[in-house]
Structure formats: C-alpha cells, structure tokens
Amino acid sequence: MLSLGRRVAFRTATIKRAARSVTIGCSASMATEAAGGKRRVLIVGGVAGGASCAARLRRMDEQAEITIFERGPYVSFANCGLPYFVGDVIKEQSSLLVANAAKFNKWFNVAVRESTEVVAIDRAAKTVTARDVTSGQESVHPYDYLVLSPGGNAIRPPLPGADLPGIFVVKTIPDANAIKAWVAEKNAKSAVVVGGGFIGLEMVENLVHRGLKCSLVEMLPQVMPPYDPEMVEPAHERLRAAGVDLHLGDGVAGFDRAPDGGLIVRTAGGKAHAADLVVLAIGVRPETTLARQAGLELGSRGGIRVDEHMRTSDAAIFAVGDAAEVKDFVTGEQTLIPLAGPANRQGRIVADVITGNEPSRFRGSQGTSVVGLFGLTLAATGASEKTLRRLGAAHQKVYLHINNHAGYYPGAKQIDIKLLFDPKDGRVLGMQSVGEEGVEKRVDVVAMAIQKGATVFDLEEAELCYAPQYGSAKDPVNMVGMVAANVVRGMHPLTTWDELDLQQLATDPGVVLVDVREPSELDKVGKVAGAVNMPLSGLRQQLAKLQDKDKKYYVYCQVGLRGYVATRQFLQNGFDAVNVSGGFKSFQQQLPDRSAKL
Incomplete structure (x- = not known):
C-alpha cells in the first residue's frame, strides 16, 4: 500500500501527466482545425491495435477521415485462435473474423483497404505510399496523423532447408489454412513443432487433437521461457503424458527432405526427427521496416520507440502493438510484449490522444498471460524470478500448493502458486x-494488485468470492498473501529448495533436515534423502525431549502448511528453525531429476 506521501505524489504526477496529455491532444486538434479540414488519420495494420484505434477514434470524432491499410486479406481477426482453428476446435474460419471491411464501413464509416501494403512514409510531406499487393498499383495518401500497427513477423530462421514445402509458421489465417490443407492432402500422421512458447504449446495440443503424433523441440531446457523453470515442470509432465516426444535443450540446426517425401528436422545435438510437417513457433520479431526507413527512432529491444502516449519520435506518428517498444510496468525496463490485450489498450489511447478527449497514457505492460495445455492452465503476471535475478533486484518468494476450492466440496484440484515480492515492504x-x-482467476486478482502497487498485506486482506464450489473462506490469494506477509513480519523464517545445499545438509552435523509428514506418506510419495522424520502429530512430545538447541533445523512437509506449523513450534521452544517453502511438492518441481531417483 502506498504511504500517504507517496499517494499524494502519485496523484500530483498523474494530474501533471493529464494536463500534458490534454495540452498535446488539444494543440494537435486545434492545428488540424486551423488548417480548415477534417482530421485525416491513416492506420497501417488492423488486427488488434489498429482496429481498436479506428473504432475508438470514430466514437470520439464523427468527422475524422479514417483509413486502415491492411496488407493481408483480413482487417481484424483473432490470431490467438489460429491454433484452435487448425485443430478443428474452432470449426469455421468466419468465427475468427472480429470485424470485416464492410462492418468497419457500415458501423464506423472507416475506409478499409485490405490486401494493401504501405511501402513508404514521407514525413516531410506527411504522406504514405500504398501498394495493392495483387495489381502492384501504388497510390499516395496524405495524413494529419499516422498510426503504425504493423505487428510482428513470425520468425523463420535462416537455417538450411527452412523454406522446404511442409514447413509452416502460424501468424495469419492463410497460414492456418495452409497447415490444414497440407494435413488433409498429405494425410499427415506426424508433426514436429519447433519452439515451446505459447503458440508452440497450443499447436502441439491441437495437432494431437487432430490425431497427429507430435514432437516438440525447444532450444532451452524448459517450455514457456518467460516462466521460471520449476513452474513449468507440470507442463513437461503433461506433455509426456499426452504422448508428445519432448526434446529440451536442443536447438534446430536444419531441415532435410526425407526419402519418403516427408521432412527431417536435424538438431544441434545431432538428433534427427522425422515428420510429415513442421511448425515453426520460435516467436515474432517486431515489424519495423517502415519505421526504420522513415527515420523513426527505434528502441534498445529493436521495437519502435514510443512515449507514454504511444507517440514516436515524430509527433504526428504513433505506434501500437507488437512493433512498439514499451515500459515493463514492474521493472521499468524497455520491453516487447506481443499480447493482444496491451495492443487493444494502446490503440484506444492513441485515439484519445489524437482527439484530445482524454488525458490517456499507457502505464506499461506487466506481461499478464495464460496458456492451456491438455487440461492444464499456466498463467503469470509481473516479473519472473529470472528477470529479477538478472536485474539484481531484491526479492523474496514463497510457494503454495492449495486446492482451487473448498476441499470438502467434490472435485477440488490443486493449484501451484509462486509469489514474488519485495522483502522490505512486501510490494x-x-x-x-x-x-x-481456478488458476487464471487468481493470477487476474494479483495482476490488478500489481497495477495498484499493492503489497502482500493487501492480498492477505483481499475480500474475494466464496462458495464451496468456487473457492475457500481463505482464498488461495489470501493464503499466499498470509504466507508472504508472515515472512515480511519476521514470523516465518523461510527458505527454498534451490537455496539449500542438500549435500551439505547430509554431512554438516550442525544442521538437521526434518520431515514432519506421517510415515505412511513417505512410503507413498517419497522422501528427501537424509531427512529425519518427526511427524507433526507427535512433534510437541519429541521437542520436549530434544536437547540439540545449538543446531539449525530445516523443516518441510508435503506442501508447506504443516512445515510452517512445525516451524512455529520449534521457534517457540527455543530452537533455530526454518520452513522450506512448498514442501516436498516444490522439491519435486525444483529438482525433478533428483526426485525421480528417490
């Protein structure tokens, strides 16, 4: 929670920013009106950012002349749905079309030029040159304001054989149609997906749904690179359980045509994977060709540099979406966030700034994301521990493994949570x-908490919905807040498995690793080598007889709660004790190779 002084400073800064925005917007508006004409706004690219900008702009200004140029055949479509269209979960292509050219014209009086690519910007003359991709005919169009929403290009690495037939990317509806046609025409039975990010995982799931045998090749040692490695271990397990051949830590070196007409994917590690088709899901690169040729400033991450109003280094030109480099809301770093939500908000902000109707600014993006995988949900918001470590930022973490709703109500499922916070103030x-x-519901709550500068104490006190089929009286958000708040208060000494040297624990006579689960649990799910079993049910009696108060006790249970209870008993009886966050469940996720040998 912000202190009173910080709240006053924040409100004062916000008012100043609002005043600047109004001045910018109104000045630009007055300049156009002084010229005696309507605002002429050209938008390069539709889909999310450009389309939302056009719609908002019309709602704000009925007189403006608005034109969208889209080099593809569809001005606004749900590209996040493409993998599900390939997998026949979404049956009709029309379901992916958010709005077509006719709707934009009828609803918003926006001119849409599909299959038209803007190939040049003349900043001095304030014109763009557009080319019809079918006929090649070019035309010149003047603007008062230009909005760049070119998106990103799916990466096709310059590797041997990367252009062979049967190797696809997934960025547009034509891309998805090409994959579907190939599967049907070749009667494809197998596929290799290169890249374990959002699109890669979704493509694997949907190709398996279509009956194809899939291999996933990822250069890094984990899928979902933005996430911390221990949090994606359940995804690795789920992929293998679904029959996917998972190849981690081995990048692609090239592609060959197989003797039977199929494809061979060769890796840097010397492996060869045969398939009937290959999907490249390596990521996207911001499309900055126009901006670069026009002399607009680019940022350190290779995107178009913009200010908080999404304005580029040219006051009459804005940039939104995947091509724009924005501020990370948590760390303050410049970053590229290719997500539809931020792109839509940025488009609205530009419309407001152009019309001067609102003092709008983009706060930054915190990368709130979610992906589904064979019934599993992974979601995240804010900074990862990998990022915080890279920046040398002070942080603390806690793990929680808890039911999504009341355990006494049928169907409760466990959620694994990792919360990162500032150890000084709990932010x-x-x-x-x-x-x-119930995963994305909890992440959404914390995403909003981060937006408001909230602390773990706010999570502790959050009042959330409760009925037994939806949650618990202490919601998982409350519980992870309580655990973290106790850490900040100094009531809960805590460590994590990756911070412990298990070899030292096994040989150092001054430390003891204590397992407080019942003996039957150890036989059923496994244990950590060298741990002393002191079940919580009889711990008080054992502590009364224990004399070694000069030793340090590292305590764990199955998921963390009993470990905390036991740690409090140790501490209040004069022992030096620390709870191992997340218990044995976190041990299995953080040290999967070691747990597999137990």
Whole structure:
C-alpha cells in the first residue's frame, strides 16, 4: 500500500501527466482545425491495435477521415485462435473474423483497404505510399496523423532447408489454412513443432487433437521461457503424458527432405526427427521496416520507440502493438510484449490522444498471460524470478500448493502458486501459477494488485468470492498473501529448495533436515534423502525431549502448511528453525531429476 506521501505524489504526477496529455491532444486538434479540414488519420495494420484505434477514434470524432491499410486479406481477426482453428476446435474460419471491411464501413464509416501494403512514409510531406499487393498499383495518401500497427513477423530462421514445402509458421489465417490443407492432402500422421512458447504449446495440443503424433523441440531446457523453470515442470509432465516426444535443450540446426517425401528436422545435438510437417513457433520479431526507413527512432529491444502516449519520435506518428517498444510496468525496463490485450489498450489511447478527449497514457505492460495445455492452465503476471535475478533486484518468494476450492466440496484440484515480492515492504512483484482449475482467476486478482502497487498485506486482506464450489473462506490469494506477509513480519523464517545445499545438509552435523509428514506418506510419495522424520502429530512430545538447541533445523512437509506449523513450534521452544517453502511438492518441481531417483 502506498504511504500517504507517496499517494499524494502519485496523484500530483498523474494530474501533471493529464494536463500534458490534454495540452498535446488539444494543440494537435486545434492545428488540424486551423488548417480548415477534417482530421485525416491513416492506420497501417488492423488486427488488434489498429482496429481498436479506428473504432475508438470514430466514437470520439464523427468527422475524422479514417483509413486502415491492411496488407493481408483480413482487417481484424483473432490470431490467438489460429491454433484452435487448425485443430478443428474452432470449426469455421468466419468465427475468427472480429470485424470485416464492410462492418468497419457500415458501423464506423472507416475506409478499409485490405490486401494493401504501405511501402513508404514521407514525413516531410506527411504522406504514405500504398501498394495493392495483387495489381502492384501504388497510390499516395496524405495524413494529419499516422498510426503504425504493423505487428510482428513470425520468425523463420535462416537455417538450411527452412523454406522446404511442409514447413509452416502460424501468424495469419492463410497460414492456418495452409497447415490444414497440407494435413488433409498429405494425410499427415506426424508433426514436429519447433519452439515451446505459447503458440508452440497450443499447436502441439491441437495437432494431437487432430490425431497427429507430435514432437516438440525447444532450444532451452524448459517450455514457456518467460516462466521460471520449476513452474513449468507440470507442463513437461503433461506433455509426456499426452504422448508428445519432448526434446529440451536442443536447438534446430536444419531441415532435410526425407526419402519418403516427408521432412527431417536435424538438431544441434545431432538428433534427427522425422515428420510429415513442421511448425515453426520460435516467436515474432517486431515489424519495423517502415519505421526504420522513415527515420523513426527505434528502441534498445529493436521495437519502435514510443512515449507514454504511444507517440514516436515524430509527433504526428504513433505506434501500437507488437512493433512498439514499451515500459515493463514492474521493472521499468524497455520491453516487447506481443499480447493482444496491451495492443487493444494502446490503440484506444492513441485515439484519445489524437482527439484530445482524454488525458490517456499507457502505464506499461506487466506481461499478464495464460496458456492451456491438455487440461492444464499456466498463467503469470509481473516479473519472473529470472528477470529479477538478472536485474539484481531484491526479492523474496514463497510457494503454495492449495486446492482451487473448498476441499470438502467434490472435485477440488490443486493449484501451484509462486509469489514474488519485495522483502522490505512486501510490494507484489509477480506471480506464476499452474493447475487444472481456478488458476487464471487468481493470477487476474494479483495482476490488478500489481497495477495498484499493492503489497502482500493487501492480498492477505483481499475480500474475494466464496462458495464451496468456487473457492475457500481463505482464498488461495489470501493464503499466499498470509504466507508472504508472515515472512515480511519476521514470523516465518523461510527458505527454498534451490537455496539449500542438500549435500551439505547430509554431512554438516550442525544442521538437521526434518520431515514432519506421517510415515505412511513417505512410503507413498517419497522422501528427501537424509531427512529425519518427526511427524507433526507427535512433534510437541519429541521437542520436549530434544536437547540439540545449538543446531539449525530445516523443516518441510508435503506442501508447506504443516512445515510452517512445525516451524512455529520449534521457534517457540527455543530452537533455530526454518520452513522450506512448498514442501516436498516444490522439491519435486525444483529438482525433478533428483526426485525421480528417490
């Protein structure tokens, strides 16, 4: 929670920013009106950012002349749905079309030029040159304001054989149609997906749904690179359980045509994977060709540099979406966030700034994201621990493994949560979660908390919905807040498995690793080598007889709660004790190779 002084400063800064925005917007508006004409706004690219900008702009200004240029055949479509269209989960292509050219014209009086590519910007003359991709005919169009929403290009690496037939990217509806046609024409039975990010995982799931045998090749040692490695271990397990051949830590070196007409994917590690088709889901690169040729300033990450109003280095030109480089809301770094939500908000902000109707600014993006995988949900918001470590930022973390709703109500499923926060004041920095139900709901709550500068104490006190089929009286958000708040208060000494040297624990006579689960649990799910079993049910009696108060006790249970209870008993009986966050469940996720050998 912000202090009173910080709240006053924040409100004062916000008012000043609002005043600047109004001045910018109104000045630009007055300049156009002084010229005696309507605002002429050209938008390069539709889909999310450009389309939302056009619609908002019309609602704000009925007189403006608005034109969208889209080099593809569809001005606004749901590209996030493309993998599900390939998998026949979404049956009709028309379902992906958010709005067509006719709707834009009838609803918003916006001129849409599909299959038309803007190939040049003349900033001095304030014109663009557009080319019809079918006929090649070019035309010149003047603007008062230009909005760049070119998106990003799916990466096709310059590797041997990367242009062979049967190797696809997934960025547009024609891309998806090409994959579907190939599967049908070739009667494809197998596929290799290169890249374990959002699109890669969704493509694997949907190709398996279509009956194809899939291999996933990822250069890094984990899928979902933005997430911390231990939080995606359940995804690795789920992929293998679905029959996917998972190849981690081995990048692609090239592609060959197989003797039977199929494809061979060769890796840097010397492996060869045969398939009937290959999907490249390596990521996207911001499309900055126009901006670069026009002399607009680019940022350190290779995107178009913009200010908080999405204005480029040219006051009459704005940029939104995947091509724009924005501020990370948590860390303050410049970043590229290719997500539809931020792109839509940025488009609205530009419309407001152009018309001067609102003092709008983009706060930054915190990368709130979610992906589904064979019934599993992974979601995250804010900074990851990898990012915080890279920046040398002070942080603390806690793990929680808890039911998504009341355990006494049928169907409760466990959610794994990792919360990152500032150890000094408890400010929430990020959260990652994985499970089958209720995951994204909790991440959404914490995403909003981060937006408001909230602390773990706010999570502790958050009043959330409760009925047994939806949650618990202490919601998982409350519980992870309580755990973290106790850490900040100094009531809950905590460590994590990756911070412990298990070899030292096994040999150092001054430390003891204590397992407070019942003996039957150890036999059923496994244990950590060298741990002493002191079940919580009889711990008080054992502590009364224990004399070694000069030793340090590292305590764990199955998921963390009993470990905390036991730690409090140790502490209040004069022992030096620390709880291992997340218990044995976190041990299995953080050290999967070691747990597999137990």
